[in-house]
Amino acid sequence: MSGAMRETGWAKINLALHVRARRDDGYHEIETLFAFVDGGDAIEAEVADADRLSIDGEFAEGLDAGADNLVLRAVALLRRIHGGDRVPPLALRLTKALPVAAGIGGGSADAAATARLVRQHFLPEVGEAELMRDVAPLGADVAACVASRTCLGTGIGERVQAAPxxxxxxxxxxxxxxxxxxxxxxxxxxxxxxxxxxxxxxxxxxxxxxxxxxxxxxxxxxxxxxxxxxxxxxxxxxxxxxxxxxxxxxxxxxxxxxxxxxxxxxxxxxxxxxxxxxxxxxx
The missing domain is CATH 3.30.70.890 (GHMP kinase, C-terminal domain)
Incomplete structure (x- = not known):
């Protein structure tokens, strides 16, 4: 993509993960220490006539590029929250360098990277804390992946506090x-x-x-x-x-x-x- 907007879905690791209780809704109360590695998946985007996603890279095989992909869901969610006229249709490309279903963020990191890209180019007034709240419904790790720095996660992982x-x-x-x-x-x-x-x-x-x-x-x-x-x-x-x-x-x-x-x-x-x-x- 010539002249594309770019972001990275940084690989997430859990330095520790303590499960404290099973909740009635099927989720679990956890305490985890998130950290992030300086490598991961690549997201590119260009303004287009409609949202669409292509996926390539070593671990692209079998991934669904349809509307249920977390990358497209992140765009749609931010557009719904902040107004359809603020975020134009985007052609997105995900280069999948991280293995899938691997415990290192995966789709959550890609959704967070997409959210950061959208904020940087179309929603500059949205702060990091607000962006984390916006995308938290996409998954328990997504808020931490927005920050992509060492932090403590509690609740189901969605409550994040810095650990400098x-x-x-x-x-x-x-x-x-x-x-x-x-x-x-x-x-x-x-x-x-x-x-x-x-x-x-x-x-x-x-x-x-x-x-x-x-x-x-x-x-x-x-x-x-x-x-x-x-x-x-x-x-x-x-x-x-x-x-x-x-x-x-x-x-x-x-x-x-x-x-x-x-x-x-x-x-x-x-x-x-x-x-x-x-x-x-x-x-």
Missing amino acids: ELRLTGTPVLLVNPRAPVATGPVFAAWDGFDRGPLLVGAEVRAQLFAARNDLQRAAVAQCPAVVDILTELGALKPWLARMSGSGATCFALFDAAAERDAAAATLAASHPHWWQMTGALR
């Missing part, structure tokens, strides 16, 4: 996925219902992250046993933290130095060339 005291920006990170999709709904449904305690967030970042957990890991492993293999391999490469993200199957490892991350990535690429991986740094 963690000072994790620039931390080298390696993401690994076995190229096996994991459905979020069944993983949450298989949670055992036991509240293992709150997520503590403060100045003692590493100690608190070591003590934290992902309460969905057991259910995800039942659906995708390769998660155990990835975490075992990552742990042997000496990151300071390795954990599954979200409902799986992507796992991440945090390192002290980019050279350590890159050496780990090379080792895994040699031993497991079929695994997807992405290197980057936390935003």
Whole structure:
């Protein structure tokens, strides 16, 4: 797209994810620490005669480019809230670089990127907090993905507060996925219902992250046993933290130095060339 407007759907990871209760509406009360990687899907847009979406990239196969796609839903929602004359019809292109059903944001990140693009070019008076409220109905992670920086999520994940005291920006990170999709709904449904305690967030970042957990890991492993293999391999490469993200199957490892991350990535690429991986740094 020549001269297109552009945004990035940054990959999301859950540094920790504590499930506290199952709600009557089928959702779950959680406490999670969101972080974002400096790489992800690409969104491009041009003014057109009607809204339309094309999808390409490594993980485009099987994705629906129709009106139910979260990218188009984000445009339609903002147009409905702020007025149809404010947001023109858009031809959008999504380049899908992140695996689907992988616990790293996916459609939520793409919807949030689209919302940021629309705000930047057509709704400049809309602040970030307002935009987060506008798009929250699209999914539990979408508000956090609008901010795309380290933050604490509560409720079903839609209540977001900044966590600048963690000072994790620039931390080298390696993401690994076995190229096996994991459905979020069944993983949450298989949670055992036991509240293992709150997520503590403060100045003692590493100690608190070591003590934290992902309460969905057991259910995800039942659906995708390769998660155990990835975490075992990552742990042997000496990151300071390795954990599954979200409902799986992507796992991440945090390192002290980019050279350590890159050496780990090379080792895994040699031993497991079929695994997807992405290197980057936390935003």
